[in-house]
Amino acid sequence: MESSHSQRSQYRPDEQNCLSTSCLHSPDHSLPLGNSFSQTPLHAKNSRSRRSQKRTVRLTVTGKKSTLRIAAGKNSQNRKVTDYYPIRRSSRKSKAELKCEEKKLLDDLITKGIEDGMEVQHIEGKGRAVFATQRFRKGQYVVEYHGDLLQITDAKKREAEYAQNPATGCYMYYFQYLCKTYCVDATKETKRMGRLINHSKNGNCQTKLHDINGVPHLILVASRDIEKGEELLYDYGDRSKASIAAHPWLKY
Numbered sequence: 001m002e003s004s005h006s007q008r009s010q011y012r013p014d015e016q017n018c019l020s021t022s023c024l025h026s027p028d029h030s031l032p033l034g035n036s037f038s039q040t041p042l043h044a045k046n047s048r049s050r051r052s053q054k055r056t057v058r059l060t061v062t063g064k065k066s067t068l069r070i071a072a073g074k075n076s077q078n079r080k081v082t083d084y085y086p087i088r089r090s091s092r093k094s095k096a097e098l099k100c101e102e103k104k105l106l107d108d109l110i111t112k113g114i115e116d117g118m119e120v121q122h123i124e125g126k127g128r129a130v131f132a133t134q135r136f137r138k139g140q141y142v143v144e145y146h147g148d149l150l151q152i153t154d155a156k157k158r159e160a161e162y163a164q165n166p167a168t169g170c171y172m173y174y175f176q177y178l179c180k181t182y183c184v185d186a187t188k189e190t191k192r193m194g195r196l197i198n199h200s201k202n203g204n205c206q207t208k209l210h211d212i213n214g215v216p217h218l219i220l221v222a223s224r225d226i227e228k229g230e231e232l233l234y235d236y237g238d239r240s241k242a243s244i245a246a247h248p249w250l251k252y
Helices: 042-077 095-111 152-163 241-246
Strands: 118-123 127-132 141-144 148-151 172-177 180-185 205-212 215-222
Touching: 095 141, 095 205, 148 152, 152 172, 152 180, 172 205, 172 215
Parallel strands: none
Antiparallel strands: 118 127, 141 215, 148 180, 172 180, 205 215
């Protein structure tokens, strides 16, 4: 922050402070030489003259000191803070740098297929389920819903094929990305755990799209803090009558 300073120089006239002295008159030749003069004696005149010279010198020196102070003040105005203190650069990272690092870390987790902090368990009467083996904070990445990324035309063809064999099941997730409809088909049996997370309208996870080099990835993040031992759940979002008739558990 810059601050402005103003200095007011004091004018001290040296020339006008001359002290007045008594003038010496030349002796009147009409008077006898033995008569005393009525004017100021010579020794008194010399004494006053010396005092006047001393005062004049003192005033002149004072004026020079004032000039030096003003010059020093002007020079101090031209100084910078860095002339007195070294520059300290902050080691903190900007928001853009932190966001870039966070994205790079998430990209690595997705592309490498890392699925830490969860395990598959079998529930009687329900089948397979995924449970947290660690604590997840709200908004934290949990897992990718991994499968084949298809466009709408190819996805509809596969869905028709799966419908001919009900035992096959269907693990297809449709979504919009950049004004286009895509589908992640995770029907094929793999070791990826994202496809096994069950449905709940009050789940603790939610879906989110993450772009890597222009390719959308469907991921699950924690919608609230998740404690160790909780089952991971999210809302499938299918409210059609046909789906609810075929899968009544979609109502809950």
